Amino acid sequence: MRNEEQYSILALSWQAQQTIYADLVERPQIEACGVLLGLQEYNESGESALRWHIENVVPLRNSANSPVFFEFDPAELLQVEMQHSEHIVGVYHSHPTGYARASSTDRQNMQRVNQEQQIPWCWLIVCGPFDSTFAQMVEQGALPGKRMIAYYHHPEPDGPGLAKLNVELSKRHGVK
Numbered sequence: 585m586r587n588e589e590q591y592s593i594l595a596l597s598w599q600a601q602q603t604i605y606a607d608l609v610e611r612p613q614i615e616a617c618g619v620l621l622g623l624q625e626y627n628e629s630g631e632s633a634l635r636w637h638i639e640n641v642v643p644l645r646n647s648a649n650s651p652v653f654f655e656f657d658p659a660e661l662l663q664v665e666m667q668h669s670e671h672i673v674g675v676y677h678s679h680p681t682g683y684a685r686a687s688s689t690d691r692q693n694m695q696r697v698n699q700e701q702q703i704p705w706c707w708l709i710v711c712g713p714f715d716s717t718f719a720q721m722v723e724q725g726a727l728p729g730k731r732m733i734a735y736y737h738h739p740e741p742d743g744p745g746l747a748k749l750n751v752e753l754s755k756r757h758g759v760k
Contacts, residue, residue, distance in 0.1 A: 593635045594674075594706050594734040595752040597622075600638045604710060605722040607643040608678050612714035615654040618643040619664055620674035620708060636673050636706045636736075636749070651680050653689065674706035684711045686735055691746060698737035706749060707735045729753045 596604075600620070607616045619642050625635040642664050648655040654677045665672065679687075686694065686709060697703045711731045712718070734749035 592750055593752050594638065594708060594749040595635060596638045596708075596732075596754060597640070598754045598756050600641050601753060603641045603643065604676060604708075607641075608710060608712075608714045609719050609722060611646070611678075612712070612718075613680055614646055614649055614651050615677050615680065616643065616710075617646050617654040617656060617675070617677040619661075619668075619672050620676055620706065621668055621671040622673050623671070624673055624704065636734075638673065638708075639671075641676060642668070646677075652687075672705070674708060676708040676710065678710045678712060678714070680712040680714055682712045684731075685709075685733065686746070690735075691737075694735055694737040694746060699739050699741065702739055704736075704739065707737075708751070709733050709735075725756065 600622075604616075604618075607618065610616070620636070620638045621640045621642065622636060622638040625637065627634050644660045644664065645657040646654045647657045686707070690707065690709065694707050697705055709732070711733070729751060732751045732753075734751050735746055736749055737746050738744045
């Protein structure tokens with residue numbers, strides 16, 4: 585039985601949101617992608633992440649250059665891993681077509697990384713379209729949080745499997 589509290593929140597700082605949105609506006613036709621930097625808050629036993637705090641992101645080149653698939657540039661990913669190894673807590677990518685859930689490829693990658701490779705990353709997907717309306721919303725600070733979905737795949741083979749995370753958006757400093 586899955587304990588929803590164990591995998592409940594992915595919290596995005598204002599700075600992380602702005603970097604992701606700028607990346608999406610820059611690459612609206614392909615899957616924008618990058619890594620999430622921050623920290624994980626664990627349960628009392630230290631076994632399961634309760635919350636992912638995302639403080640910053642690093643956009644990476646999509647070497648597949650595709651609207652339906654992303655692949656990190658290996659050299660860029662290695663460089664980020666060397667510079668930020670202790671702070672990488674997840675991956676983000678976009679679905680420019682507006683597909684509002686994890687694709688079968690996404691789910692396979694989540695299972696491979698979280699379960700087979702035992703890397704406790706969270707996965708953030710931002711759903712398009714990333715058109716002029718989206719760009720205006722970002723410019724005006726009306727951030728489209730409803731277009732974000734996040735997941736974590738439990739690492740234990742007999743565990744609960746794929747769990748959806750609630751996305752929590754920090755507001756700009758000084759804004760209530």
